[in-house]
Amino acid sequence: xxxxxWAVRPGSPEAVPHSLDEAEGFSAIFDAHFAEIHRYVAxxxxxxxxxxxxxxxxxxxxxxxxxxxxxxAGVRAWLYGIATNLVGRQRRGEVRTxxxxxxxxxxPDAPGHEERVAAxxxxxxxxxxxxxxxxxxxxxxxxxxxxxxxxxLSHEEVAAALGIPYGTVGSRLSRARRKLRAILxxxxxxxxxxxxxxx
Amino acid sequence: MDELEKLxxxxxxxxxxxxxxxxxxxxxxxxxxxxxLRFTKGITGVLAATATVVTVVAVAVxxxxxTTAEPEQVVxxxxxxxxSGRSILLAAAVxxxxxxxxxxxxxxxxxxxRRTYPETFGAEGDRYRVAExxxxxxxxTEDGEVWVGTRxxxxxxxxxxxxxxxxxxxSPTEWRVPGGTLSTEPGRGHLETVPDGTxxxxxxxxxxxxxxxxxxxxxxSLREQVAELVRDAPGGSLDGxxxxxxxxxxxxxxxxPKVRAAAYRALADLPEVRYLGEAEDEQGRAGAAFxxxxxxxxxxxxxxxxxxxxxxxxxxxxxxxxxxxxxxxTGDDQVEVVLDAGWTTEKPAVPALP
Numbered sequence: 001x002x003x004x005x006w007a008v009r010p011g012s013p014e015a016v017p018h019s020l021d022e023a024e025g026f027s028a029i030f031d032a033h034f035a036e037i038h039r040y041v042a043x044x045x046x047x048x049x050x051x052x053x054x055x056x057x058x059x060x061x062x063x064x065x066x067x068x069x070x071x072x073a074g075v076r077a078w079l080y081g082i083a084t085n086l087v088g089r090q091r092r093g094e095v096r097t098x099x100x101x102x103x104x105x106x107x108p109d110a111p112g113h114e115e116r117v118a119a120x121x122x123x124x125x126x127x128x129x130x131x132x133x134x135x136x137x138x139x140x141x142x143x144x145x146x147x148x149x150x151x152x153l154s155h156e157e158v159a160a161a162l163g164i165p166y167g168t169v170g171s172r173l174s175r176a177r178r179k180l181r182a183i184l185x186x187x188x189x190x191x192x193x194x195x196x197x198x199x
Numbered sequence: 200m201d202e203l204e205k206l207x208x209x210x211x212x213x214x215x216x217x218x219x220x221x222x223x224x225x226x227x228x229x230x231x232x233x234x235x236l237r238f239t240k241g242i243t244g245v246l247a248a249t250a251t252v253v254t255v256v257a258v259a260v261x262x263x264x265x266t267t268a269e270p271e272q273v274v275x276x277x278x279x280x281x282x283s284g285r286s287i288l289l290a291a292a293v294x295x296x297x298x299x300x301x302x303x304x305x306x307x308x309x310x311x312x313r314r315t316y317p318e319t320f321g322a323e324g325d326r327y328r329v330a331e332x333x334x335x336x337x338x339x340t341e342d343g344e345v346w347v348g349t350r351x352x353x354x355x356x357x358x359x360x361x362x363x364x365x366x367x368x369x370s371p372t373e374w375r376v377p378g379g380t381l382s383t384e385p386g387r388g389h390l391e392t393v394p395d396g397t398x399x400x401x402x403x404x405x406x407x408x409x410x411x412x413x414x415x416x417x418x419x420s421l422r423e424q425v426a427e428l429v430r431d432a433p434g435g436s437l438d439g440x441x442x443x444x445x446x447x448x449x450x451x452x453x454x455x456p457k458v459r460a461a462a463y464r465a466l467a468d469l470p471e472v473r474y475l476g477e478a479e480d481e482q483g484r485a486g487a488a489f490x491x492x493x494x495x496x497x498x499x500x501x502x503x504x505x506x507x508x509x510x511x512x513x514x515x516x517x518x519x520x521x522x523x524x525x526x527x528x529t530g531d532d533q534v535e536v537v538l539d540a541g542w543t544t545e546k547p548a549v550p551a552l553p
Binding site: 043 | 203206210212213214219220222223391
Protein backbone atom coordinates (compact mmCIF):
# COMPACT_ATOMS: atom_id res chain seq x y z
CA UNK A 1 0.00 0.00 0.00
CA UNK A 2 1.12 3.52 -0.70
CA UNK A 3 -0.86 5.02 2.11
CA UNK A 4 1.16 4.15 5.18
CA UNK A 5 2.02 7.77 5.77
CA TRP A 6 -1.61 8.26 6.80
CA ALA A 7 -0.86 6.45 10.00
CA VAL A 8 0.06 9.83 11.46
CA ARG A 9 -3.17 11.57 12.36
CA PRO A 10 -2.98 15.24 11.52
CA GLY A 11 -3.83 17.93 14.00
CA SER A 12 -6.20 18.13 16.92
CA PRO A 13 -9.96 18.09 16.32
CA GLU A 14 -10.04 21.85 16.81
CA ALA A 15 -7.62 22.34 13.97
CA VAL A 16 -9.72 20.31 11.56
CA PRO A 17 -12.01 23.03 10.16
CA HIS A 18 -9.04 25.04 9.00
CA SER A 19 -7.59 22.21 7.00
CA LEU A 20 -10.79 21.04 5.34
CA ASP A 21 -9.43 21.47 1.88
CA GLU A 22 -6.55 19.13 2.52
CA ALA A 23 -7.01 15.42 2.19
CA GLU A 24 -5.28 14.90 5.54
CA GLY A 25 -7.78 17.16 7.23
CA PHE A 26 -10.65 15.37 5.65
CA SER A 27 -9.29 11.98 6.56
CA ALA A 28 -9.21 13.12 10.19
CA ILE A 29 -12.84 14.26 9.94
CA PHE A 30 -13.82 10.90 8.55
CA ASP A 31 -12.01 9.12 11.38
CA ALA A 32 -13.51 11.34 14.04
CA HIS A 33 -17.12 11.26 12.89
CA PHE A 34 -17.67 8.09 10.91
CA ALA A 35 -18.94 6.02 13.83
CA GLU A 36 -21.57 8.47 15.05
CA ILE A 37 -22.83 9.44 11.60
CA HIS A 38 -23.12 5.78 10.71
CA ARG A 39 -24.95 5.03 13.93
CA TYR A 40 -27.46 7.82 13.28
CA VAL A 41 -28.13 6.81 9.67
CA ALA A 42 -28.31 3.10 10.53
CA UNK A 43 -30.83 3.86 13.27
CA UNK A 44 -33.04 5.79 10.85
CA UNK A 45 -32.70 3.66 7.73
CA UNK A 46 -31.40 0.27 8.82
CA UNK A 47 -28.00 -1.29 8.31
CA UNK A 48 -28.35 -2.22 4.67
CA UNK A 49 -29.06 1.24 3.33
CA UNK A 50 -26.88 3.04 5.86
CA UNK A 51 -23.61 2.08 4.24
CA UNK A 52 -24.40 3.89 0.98
CA UNK A 53 -25.94 6.90 2.65
CA UNK A 54 -22.99 7.35 5.00
CA UNK A 55 -20.55 7.10 2.10
CA UNK A 56 -22.61 9.67 0.24
CA UNK A 57 -22.66 11.92 3.30
CA UNK A 58 -18.87 12.05 3.50
CA UNK A 59 -18.49 12.31 -0.23
CA UNK A 60 -20.93 15.24 -0.32
CA UNK A 61 -19.09 16.86 2.57
CA UNK A 62 -15.79 16.34 0.79
CA UNK A 63 -17.06 17.89 -2.42
CA UNK A 64 -18.68 20.84 -0.64
CA UNK A 65 -15.82 21.41 1.77
CA UNK A 66 -14.96 24.76 0.21
CA UNK A 67 -18.47 25.98 1.06
CA UNK A 68 -18.25 24.93 4.67
CA UNK A 69 -18.42 27.90 7.00
CA UNK A 70 -16.96 27.19 10.46
CA UNK A 71 -18.56 30.36 11.85
CA UNK A 72 -22.03 28.97 11.11
CA ALA A 73 -21.81 25.36 12.24
CA GLY A 74 -19.40 22.92 13.82
CA VAL A 75 -18.16 20.10 11.62
CA ARG A 76 -20.33 17.67 13.51
CA ALA A 77 -23.55 19.63 12.98
CA TRP A 78 -22.60 20.19 9.35
CA LEU A 79 -22.18 16.45 8.76
CA TYR A 80 -25.44 15.66 10.55
CA GLY A 81 -27.16 18.22 8.34
CA ILE A 82 -25.89 16.54 5.18
CA ALA A 83 -26.81 13.10 6.50
CA THR A 84 -30.30 14.25 7.52
CA ASN A 85 -30.86 15.73 4.10
CA LEU A 86 -29.90 12.43 2.45
CA VAL A 87 -32.03 10.44 4.89
CA GLY A 88 -34.95 12.70 3.98
CA ARG A 89 -34.85 11.40 0.41
CA GLN A 90 -35.47 7.87 1.68
CA ARG A 91 -38.86 8.46 3.24
CA ARG A 92 -40.27 5.08 2.33
CA GLY A 93 -37.16 3.38 3.63
CA GLU A 94 -37.47 5.20 6.92
CA VAL A 95 -41.11 4.23 7.35
CA ARG A 96 -40.23 0.63 6.58
CA THR A 97 -37.44 0.71 9.16
CA UNK A 98 -39.77 2.14 11.77
CA UNK A 99 -42.32 -0.56 11.09
CA UNK A 100 -39.62 -3.16 11.58
CA UNK A 101 -38.38 -1.49 14.76
CA UNK A 102 -41.88 -1.46 16.17
CA UNK A 103 -42.46 -5.07 15.33
CA UNK A 104 -39.14 -6.65 16.00
CA UNK A 105 -36.72 -5.13 13.61
CA UNK A 106 -33.88 -7.46 14.29
CA UNK A 107 -31.67 -9.79 12.43
CA PRO A 108 -31.82 -12.68 14.86
CA ASP A 109 -28.31 -13.81 13.99
CA ALA A 110 -26.72 -10.43 14.31
CA PRO A 111 -24.31 -9.64 17.08
CA GLY A 112 -25.89 -7.24 19.52
CA HIS A 113 -29.32 -8.68 18.99
CA GLU A 114 -29.63 -9.94 22.53
CA GLU A 115 -28.56 -6.61 23.86
CA ARG A 116 -31.46 -4.97 22.13
CA VAL A 117 -33.87 -7.66 23.15
CA ALA A 118 -32.79 -7.35 26.75
CA ALA A 119 -33.15 -3.60 26.77
CA UNK A 120 -36.81 -3.69 25.89
CA UNK A 121 -37.87 -6.03 28.65
CA UNK A 122 -41.18 -4.48 29.53
CA UNK A 123 -41.49 -1.73 26.99
CA UNK A 124 -42.45 -4.35 24.41
CA UNK A 125 -46.09 -3.40 24.12
CA UNK A 126 -45.28 0.25 23.42
CA UNK A 127 -42.97 -0.30 20.51
CA UNK A 128 -45.42 -0.58 17.62
CA UNK A 129 -47.45 2.48 18.60
CA UNK A 130 -44.37 4.56 19.34
CA UNK A 131 -42.80 3.60 16.01
CA UNK A 132 -46.04 4.38 14.20
CA UNK A 133 -46.22 7.78 15.88
CA UNK A 134 -42.68 8.62 14.76
CA UNK A 135 -43.52 7.51 11.23
CA UNK A 136 -46.58 9.76 11.19
CA UNK A 137 -44.68 12.89 12.18
CA UNK A 138 -43.93 15.52 9.56
CA UNK A 139 -40.53 14.92 8.07
CA UNK A 140 -39.28 18.29 9.33
CA UNK A 141 -40.49 17.59 12.87
CA UNK A 142 -38.99 14.11 12.81
CA UNK A 143 -35.62 15.47 11.67
CA UNK A 144 -35.46 17.85 14.61
CA UNK A 145 -36.67 15.22 17.07
CA UNK A 146 -34.15 12.62 15.98
CA UNK A 147 -31.23 15.03 15.78
CA UNK A 148 -31.93 15.81 19.42
CA UNK A 149 -32.82 12.30 20.64
CA UNK A 150 -30.41 10.16 18.62
CA UNK A 151 -27.59 12.51 17.65
CA UNK A 152 -27.73 14.51 20.88
CA LEU A 153 -27.37 17.85 19.09
CA SER A 154 -28.14 21.08 20.94
CA HIS A 155 -30.86 23.40 19.63
CA GLU A 156 -28.15 25.67 18.18
CA GLU A 157 -26.56 22.75 16.38
CA VAL A 158 -29.88 21.53 15.01
CA ALA A 159 -30.61 25.03 13.72
CA ALA A 160 -27.19 25.14 12.04
CA ALA A 161 -27.47 21.60 10.68
CA LEU A 162 -30.86 22.15 9.08
CA GLY A 163 -30.45 25.83 8.25
CA ILE A 164 -33.54 26.89 10.20
CA PRO A 165 -34.06 29.59 12.86
CA TYR A 166 -33.32 28.72 16.46
CA GLY A 167 -36.93 29.32 17.53
CA THR A 168 -38.22 26.93 14.90
CA VAL A 169 -36.16 24.10 16.40
CA GLY A 170 -37.97 24.55 19.72
CA SER A 171 -41.44 24.65 18.23
CA ARG A 172 -40.89 21.61 16.01
CA LEU A 173 -39.36 19.67 18.86
CA SER A 174 -42.15 20.38 21.31
CA ARG A 175 -44.79 19.51 18.71
CA ALA A 176 -43.10 16.17 18.05
CA ARG A 177 -42.62 15.40 21.74
CA ARG A 178 -46.25 16.23 22.47
CA LYS A 179 -47.41 13.67 19.91
CA LEU A 180 -45.17 10.98 21.36
CA ARG A 181 -46.29 11.73 24.89
CA ALA A 182 -49.89 11.33 23.81
CA ILE A 183 -49.12 7.83 22.56
CA LEU A 184 -47.06 6.82 25.56
CA UNK A 185 -49.66 8.17 27.97
CA UNK A 186 -52.32 5.90 26.54
CA UNK A 187 -50.43 2.78 27.45
CA UNK A 188 -49.03 2.99 30.91
CA UNK A 189 -46.18 0.50 31.17
CA UNK A 190 -47.06 -0.13 34.78
CA UNK A 191 -50.33 -1.69 33.64
CA UNK A 192 -48.58 -4.16 31.41
CA UNK A 193 -49.74 -7.63 32.55
CA UNK A 194 -46.19 -8.82 32.88
CA UNK A 195 -45.48 -6.01 35.28
CA UNK A 196 -48.53 -6.37 37.48
CA UNK A 197 -47.98 -10.08 37.78
CA UNK A 198 -44.65 -9.33 39.39
CA UNK A 199 -46.09 -6.87 41.85
CA MET B 200 -38.79 7.97 31.76
CA ASP B 201 -39.43 10.63 29.17
CA GLU B 202 -40.35 10.16 25.54
CA LEU B 203 -36.83 10.87 24.27
CA GLU B 204 -35.52 7.98 26.36
CA LYS B 205 -38.28 5.76 24.98
CA LEU B 206 -37.33 6.85 21.52
CA UNK B 207 -33.67 5.97 22.02
CA UNK B 208 -34.74 2.65 23.40
CA UNK B 209 -36.93 2.04 20.34
CA UNK B 210 -34.08 2.72 17.96
CA UNK B 211 -31.52 0.72 19.95
CA UNK B 212 -27.96 0.36 18.74
CA UNK B 213 -27.17 -0.66 15.19
CA UNK B 214 -25.25 -3.89 15.00
CA UNK B 215 -21.50 -3.48 14.86
CA UNK B 216 -19.93 -4.17 11.51
CA UNK B 217 -16.20 -4.55 11.99
CA UNK B 218 -15.21 -3.87 8.40
CA UNK B 219 -17.73 -1.23 7.48
CA UNK B 220 -15.50 1.75 8.11
CA UNK B 221 -12.76 0.31 5.92
CA UNK B 222 -15.34 -0.46 3.25
CA UNK B 223 -16.73 3.07 3.18
CA UNK B 224 -13.23 4.51 3.23
CA UNK B 225 -12.35 2.45 0.22
CA UNK B 226 -15.51 3.56 -1.59
CA UNK B 227 -14.58 7.17 -0.86
CA UNK B 228 -11.04 6.64 -2.08
CA UNK B 229 -12.39 5.23 -5.29
CA UNK B 230 -14.87 8.09 -5.69
CA UNK B 231 -12.43 10.82 -4.82
CA UNK B 232 -10.29 9.39 -7.57
CA UNK B 233 -7.07 11.30 -7.33
CA UNK B 234 -4.27 9.61 -5.41
CA UNK B 235 -3.65 12.75 -3.34
CA LEU B 236 -7.12 12.57 -1.93
CA ARG B 237 -6.84 9.09 -0.49
CA PHE B 238 -8.63 8.66 2.78
CA THR B 239 -6.91 5.39 3.37
CA LYS B 240 -4.86 5.23 6.49
CA GLY B 241 -3.29 1.91 5.67
CA ILE B 242 -3.86 -1.40 7.26
CA THR B 243 -0.65 -1.35 9.29
CA GLY B 244 -2.10 1.19 11.68
CA VAL B 245 -5.14 -0.94 12.37
CA LEU B 246 -3.13 -4.08 12.92
CA ALA B 247 -0.70 -2.35 15.23
CA ALA B 248 -3.64 -1.11 17.29
CA THR B 249 -5.05 -4.62 17.46
CA ALA B 250 -1.73 -6.03 18.61
CA THR B 251 -1.61 -3.55 21.49
CA VAL B 252 -5.06 -4.57 22.61
CA VAL B 253 -4.17 -8.24 22.46
CA THR B 254 -1.31 -7.64 24.84
CA VAL B 255 -3.56 -5.97 27.37
CA VAL B 256 -6.25 -8.58 26.98
CA ALA B 257 -3.90 -11.50 27.48
CA VAL B 258 -3.17 -10.17 30.94
CA ALA B 259 -6.83 -9.54 31.72
CA VAL B 260 -7.72 -13.07 30.72
CA UNK B 261 -5.58 -14.67 33.39
CA UNK B 262 -7.70 -12.93 35.99
CA UNK B 263 -11.16 -13.45 34.55
CA UNK B 264 -10.75 -16.75 32.79
CA UNK B 265 -9.74 -18.76 35.85
CA THR B 266 -8.20 -21.24 33.48
CA THR B 267 -5.37 -23.67 33.97
CA ALA B 268 -3.40 -22.22 31.11
CA GLU B 269 0.28 -23.00 31.12
CA PRO B 270 2.38 -19.90 31.78
CA GLU B 271 3.91 -19.68 28.32
CA GLN B 272 0.47 -19.45 26.81
CA VAL B 273 -0.22 -16.12 28.40
CA VAL B 274 3.06 -14.36 28.97
CA UNK B 275 4.04 -13.99 25.33
CA UNK B 276 1.38 -12.26 23.27
CA UNK B 277 3.56 -12.66 20.20
CA UNK B 278 3.23 -16.42 20.36
CA UNK B 279 -0.19 -17.31 19.08
CA UNK B 280 -2.16 -20.54 19.11
CA UNK B 281 -0.05 -23.00 21.01
CA UNK B 282 0.51 -26.56 19.93
CA SER B 283 -1.99 -27.84 22.45
CA GLY B 284 -4.65 -25.29 21.49
CA ARG B 285 -4.13 -26.11 17.85
CA SER B 286 -4.41 -29.81 18.46
CA ILE B 287 -7.69 -29.29 20.33
CA LEU B 288 -9.15 -27.44 17.37
CA LEU B 289 -7.92 -30.08 14.93
CA ALA B 290 -9.40 -32.84 17.07
CA ALA B 291 -12.70 -30.97 17.17
CA ALA B 292 -12.55 -30.81 13.37
CA VAL B 293 -12.39 -34.60 13.14
CA UNK B 294 -15.45 -34.94 15.36
CA UNK B 295 -17.28 -32.21 13.47
CA UNK B 296 -16.69 -33.98 10.20
CA UNK B 297 -18.47 -37.07 11.48
CA UNK B 298 -21.45 -34.99 12.69
CA UNK B 299 -24.99 -35.48 11.42
CA UNK B 300 -26.19 -34.03 8.14
CA UNK B 301 -29.52 -32.19 8.07
CA UNK B 302 -31.92 -34.58 9.77
CA UNK B 303 -34.91 -32.44 10.73
CA UNK B 304 -37.35 -29.90 9.43
CA UNK B 305 -35.98 -27.00 11.48
CA UNK B 306 -32.53 -25.63 12.11
CA UNK B 307 -32.73 -24.77 15.78
CA UNK B 308 -30.45 -22.79 18.06
CA UNK B 309 -31.24 -22.36 21.71
CA UNK B 310 -29.08 -20.05 23.74
CA UNK B 311 -28.95 -18.44 27.11
CA UNK B 312 -27.83 -14.84 27.10
CA ARG B 313 -26.63 -13.02 30.10
CA ARG B 314 -26.26 -9.31 29.86
CA THR B 315 -24.79 -7.10 32.53
CA TYR B 316 -26.43 -3.70 32.54
CA PRO B 317 -24.21 -0.63 32.63
CA GLU B 318 -26.42 1.08 35.25
CA THR B 319 -25.49 0.78 38.91
CA PHE B 320 -27.88 0.57 41.86
CA GLY B 321 -27.80 0.88 45.62
CA ALA B 322 -26.47 3.47 48.02
CA GLU B 323 -23.78 5.94 47.10
CA GLY B 324 -20.37 4.35 47.63
CA ASP B 325 -21.93 0.88 47.72
CA ARG B 326 -23.19 0.44 44.18
CA TYR B 327 -23.78 -2.82 42.37
CA ARG B 328 -24.67 -4.02 38.88
CA VAL B 329 -27.31 -6.48 37.78
CA ALA B 330 -27.34 -9.04 35.00
CA GLU B 331 -30.37 -10.39 33.19
CA UNK B 332 -30.58 -13.91 31.81
CA UNK B 333 -32.67 -14.57 28.79
CA UNK B 334 -33.47 -17.62 26.73
CA UNK B 335 -33.44 -17.03 22.97
CA UNK B 336 -34.41 -19.67 20.46
CA UNK B 337 -34.34 -19.52 16.70
CA UNK B 338 -35.88 -21.85 14.15
CA UNK B 339 -35.28 -21.75 10.41
CA THR B 340 -36.83 -23.98 7.77
CA GLU B 341 -35.38 -25.03 4.45
CA ASP B 342 -37.76 -22.53 2.84
CA GLY B 343 -36.27 -19.69 4.86
CA GLU B 344 -39.11 -19.23 7.36
CA VAL B 345 -37.76 -17.86 10.63
CA TRP B 346 -39.13 -17.84 14.18
CA VAL B 347 -37.58 -16.27 17.24
CA GLY B 348 -38.62 -17.12 20.78
CA THR B 349 -37.49 -15.16 23.80
CA ARG B 350 -38.06 -15.43 27.52
CA UNK B 351 -36.50 -13.52 30.37
CA UNK B 352 -35.28 -15.80 33.14
CA UNK B 353 -34.96 -12.97 35.58
CA UNK B 354 -32.34 -10.53 36.78
CA UNK B 355 -29.77 -11.05 39.53
CA UNK B 356 -26.83 -9.17 41.02
CA UNK B 357 -24.03 -9.49 38.50
CA UNK B 358 -21.37 -11.01 40.76
CA UNK B 359 -20.81 -12.22 44.31
CA UNK B 360 -19.49 -8.79 45.25
CA UNK B 361 -22.55 -7.18 43.69
CA UNK B 362 -24.71 -9.61 45.62
CA UNK B 363 -23.35 -8.36 48.94
CA UNK B 364 -24.02 -4.74 48.01
CA UNK B 365 -27.49 -5.79 46.84
CA UNK B 366 -28.21 -7.35 50.26
CA UNK B 367 -27.09 -4.16 51.96
CA UNK B 368 -29.49 -2.34 49.63
CA UNK B 369 -32.34 -4.39 51.12
CA SER B 370 -32.40 -7.11 48.43
CA PRO B 371 -34.79 -5.36 46.02
CA THR B 372 -36.50 -7.56 43.42
CA GLU B 373 -37.01 -4.86 40.79
CA TRP B 374 -34.77 -2.31 39.14
CA ARG B 375 -35.63 0.57 36.81
CA VAL B 376 -33.45 0.85 33.72
CA PRO B 377 -33.90 2.87 30.52
CA GLY B 378 -36.49 0.90 28.60
CA GLY B 379 -38.35 -0.66 31.49
CA THR B 380 -38.17 -2.59 34.71
CA LEU B 381 -35.99 -5.58 35.45
CA SER B 382 -37.26 -8.18 37.88
CA THR B 383 -35.89 -11.21 39.65
CA GLU B 384 -38.96 -13.08 38.36
CA PRO B 385 -38.91 -14.82 34.98
CA GLY B 386 -41.04 -13.13 32.32
CA ARG B 387 -43.63 -14.52 29.96
CA GLY B 388 -42.23 -16.01 26.80
CA HIS B 389 -42.75 -14.69 23.29
CA LEU B 390 -42.68 -16.42 19.94
CA GLU B 391 -42.58 -14.32 16.80
CA THR B 392 -42.09 -14.98 13.16
CA VAL B 393 -39.49 -12.83 11.50
CA PRO B 394 -41.25 -11.46 8.43
CA ASP B 395 -38.48 -10.94 5.92
CA GLY B 396 -36.77 -14.10 7.00
CA THR B 397 -33.16 -13.03 7.21
CA UNK B 398 -31.81 -15.72 9.46
CA UNK B 399 -28.11 -15.75 8.83
CA UNK B 400 -25.43 -13.20 8.35
CA UNK B 401 -21.68 -13.05 8.28
CA UNK B 402 -19.95 -9.86 9.40
CA UNK B 403 -23.19 -8.01 8.77
CA UNK B 404 -23.82 -9.47 5.34
CA UNK B 405 -26.83 -11.63 4.72
CA UNK B 406 -26.29 -15.28 3.89
CA UNK B 407 -28.75 -17.81 2.53
CA UNK B 408 -28.86 -21.46 3.45
CA UNK B 409 -27.59 -22.26 -0.04
CA UNK B 410 -24.60 -19.97 0.39
CA UNK B 411 -23.73 -21.62 3.70
CA UNK B 412 -24.03 -25.06 2.15
CA UNK B 413 -21.91 -24.01 -0.79
CA UNK B 414 -18.96 -22.95 1.35
CA UNK B 415 -15.65 -24.74 0.68
CA UNK B 416 -14.80 -27.83 2.72
CA UNK B 417 -11.08 -27.22 2.45
CA UNK B 418 -9.77 -24.97 5.25
CA UNK B 419 -7.56 -22.80 3.07
CA SER B 420 -10.28 -22.16 0.48
CA LEU B 421 -12.83 -21.60 3.25
CA ARG B 422 -10.62 -19.06 4.93
CA GLU B 423 -10.03 -17.30 1.64
CA GLN B 424 -13.71 -17.24 0.77
CA VAL B 425 -14.73 -16.00 4.21
CA ALA B 426 -12.03 -13.34 4.03
CA GLU B 427 -13.41 -12.34 0.66
CA LEU B 428 -16.94 -12.14 2.08
CA VAL B 429 -16.06 -10.08 5.11
CA ARG B 430 -13.19 -8.00 3.91
CA ASP B 431 -13.01 -4.84 1.99
CA ALA B 432 -10.15 -3.56 3.98
CA PRO B 433 -7.34 -2.63 1.62
CA GLY B 434 -3.95 -4.20 1.95
CA GLY B 435 -4.85 -7.34 3.84
CA SER B 436 -7.51 -9.08 5.86
CA LEU B 437 -8.60 -8.25 9.35
CA ASP B 438 -7.93 -11.61 10.93
CA GLY B 439 -10.10 -10.95 13.94
CA UNK B 440 -13.08 -10.52 11.65
CA UNK B 441 -12.27 -13.67 9.73
CA UNK B 442 -11.94 -15.58 13.00
CA UNK B 443 -15.30 -14.23 14.12
CA UNK B 444 -17.00 -15.23 10.89
CA UNK B 445 -15.42 -18.68 11.01
CA UNK B 446 -16.53 -19.18 14.61
CA UNK B 447 -20.09 -18.33 13.57
CA UNK B 448 -19.96 -21.29 11.20
CA UNK B 449 -19.35 -23.58 14.17
CA UNK B 450 -22.68 -23.06 15.85
CA UNK B 451 -24.92 -20.18 14.79
CA UNK B 452 -25.37 -21.38 11.21
CA UNK B 453 -26.44 -24.74 9.79
CA UNK B 454 -23.05 -25.46 8.30
CA UNK B 455 -22.67 -28.93 6.79
CA PRO B 456 -20.31 -31.20 8.81
CA LYS B 457 -17.47 -30.80 6.32
CA VAL B 458 -17.76 -27.02 6.41
CA ARG B 459 -17.74 -27.03 10.23
CA ALA B 460 -14.66 -29.23 10.15
CA ALA B 461 -12.97 -26.86 7.73
CA ALA B 462 -13.89 -23.91 9.96
CA TYR B 463 -12.22 -25.60 12.94
CA ARG B 464 -9.11 -26.31 10.86
CA ALA B 465 -9.00 -22.77 9.52
CA LEU B 466 -9.29 -21.38 13.07
CA ALA B 467 -6.43 -23.65 14.17
CA ASP B 468 -4.21 -21.91 11.63
CA LEU B 469 -5.20 -18.34 12.43
CA PRO B 470 -2.49 -16.54 14.38
CA GLU B 471 -5.05 -14.37 16.23
CA VAL B 472 -6.82 -17.26 17.85
CA ARG B 473 -5.38 -17.71 21.30
CA TYR B 474 -5.81 -20.78 23.44
CA LEU B 475 -6.60 -19.79 27.01
CA GLY B 476 -6.68 -23.26 28.50
CA GLU B 477 -9.39 -25.35 30.09
CA ALA B 478 -12.47 -23.47 31.15
CA GLU B 479 -16.03 -23.93 32.26
CA ASP B 480 -18.96 -22.21 30.66
CA GLU B 481 -21.65 -20.47 32.69
CA GLN B 482 -23.49 -23.75 33.10
CA GLY B 483 -20.43 -25.40 34.59
CA ARG B 484 -19.78 -27.50 31.50
CA ALA B 485 -16.08 -28.16 30.93
CA GLY B 486 -14.40 -27.16 27.71
CA ALA B 487 -11.46 -25.38 26.13
CA ALA B 488 -11.40 -21.61 25.81
CA PHE B 489 -10.16 -19.68 22.81
CA UNK B 490 -10.27 -15.95 22.20
CA UNK B 491 -9.49 -13.28 19.71
CA UNK B 492 -10.04 -9.56 19.42
CA UNK B 493 -11.82 -7.75 16.67
CA UNK B 494 -12.46 -4.21 15.62
CA UNK B 495 -16.01 -2.99 15.27
CA UNK B 496 -17.39 0.09 13.58
CA UNK B 497 -17.83 1.54 17.03
CA UNK B 498 -20.25 4.15 18.30
CA UNK B 499 -20.60 6.33 21.33
CA UNK B 500 -21.95 3.39 23.29
CA UNK B 501 -20.18 0.43 21.70
CA UNK B 502 -16.45 0.04 22.04
CA UNK B 503 -14.37 -0.06 18.90
CA UNK B 504 -12.51 -3.19 19.96
CA UNK B 505 -14.15 -6.21 21.52
CA UNK B 506 -12.92 -9.62 22.50
CA UNK B 507 -14.74 -12.80 21.68
CA UNK B 508 -14.10 -15.86 23.84
CA UNK B 509 -15.38 -19.25 22.74
CA UNK B 510 -15.58 -22.26 24.99
CA UNK B 511 -15.79 -25.43 22.96
CA UNK B 512 -16.31 -29.02 23.98
CA UNK B 513 -13.40 -30.80 22.28
CA UNK B 514 -15.13 -34.16 22.63
CA UNK B 515 -18.38 -33.31 20.84
CA UNK B 516 -17.02 -30.34 18.82
CA UNK B 517 -19.97 -28.27 20.04
CA UNK B 518 -19.52 -24.63 20.96
CA UNK B 519 -20.61 -24.26 24.58
CA UNK B 520 -20.49 -20.52 24.95
CA UNK B 521 -19.53 -17.35 23.19
CA UNK B 522 -18.76 -14.23 25.16
CA UNK B 523 -18.21 -10.74 23.89
CA UNK B 524 -16.26 -8.54 26.23
CA UNK B 525 -16.00 -4.80 25.75
CA UNK B 526 -13.68 -2.45 27.47
CA UNK B 527 -12.23 -4.08 30.56
CA UNK B 528 -13.84 -2.88 33.76
CA THR B 529 -17.15 -1.64 32.38
CA GLY B 530 -18.91 -4.89 33.22
CA ASP B 531 -20.92 -4.64 30.06
CA ASP B 532 -20.26 -8.16 28.86
CA GLN B 533 -22.48 -10.23 26.66
CA VAL B 534 -22.50 -13.93 27.36
CA GLU B 535 -24.18 -16.47 25.12
CA VAL B 536 -24.41 -20.03 26.34
CA VAL B 537 -25.29 -22.41 23.55
CA LEU B 538 -27.78 -24.93 24.89
CA ASP B 539 -28.54 -26.55 21.58
CA ALA B 540 -27.59 -26.02 17.94
CA GLY B 541 -28.74 -28.52 15.37
CA TRP B 542 -31.59 -29.81 13.24
CA THR B 543 -34.81 -30.87 14.89
CA THR B 544 -38.29 -32.09 14.00
CA GLU B 545 -39.88 -30.21 16.88
CA LYS B 546 -42.01 -27.24 15.93
CA PRO B 547 -41.27 -23.70 17.11
CA ALA B 548 -42.79 -22.96 20.51
CA VAL B 549 -42.62 -20.32 23.21
CA PRO B 550 -39.40 -21.02 25.15
CA ALA B 551 -40.11 -23.04 28.29
CA LEU B 552 -38.44 -22.26 31.59
CA PRO B 553 -35.47 -24.56 32.07
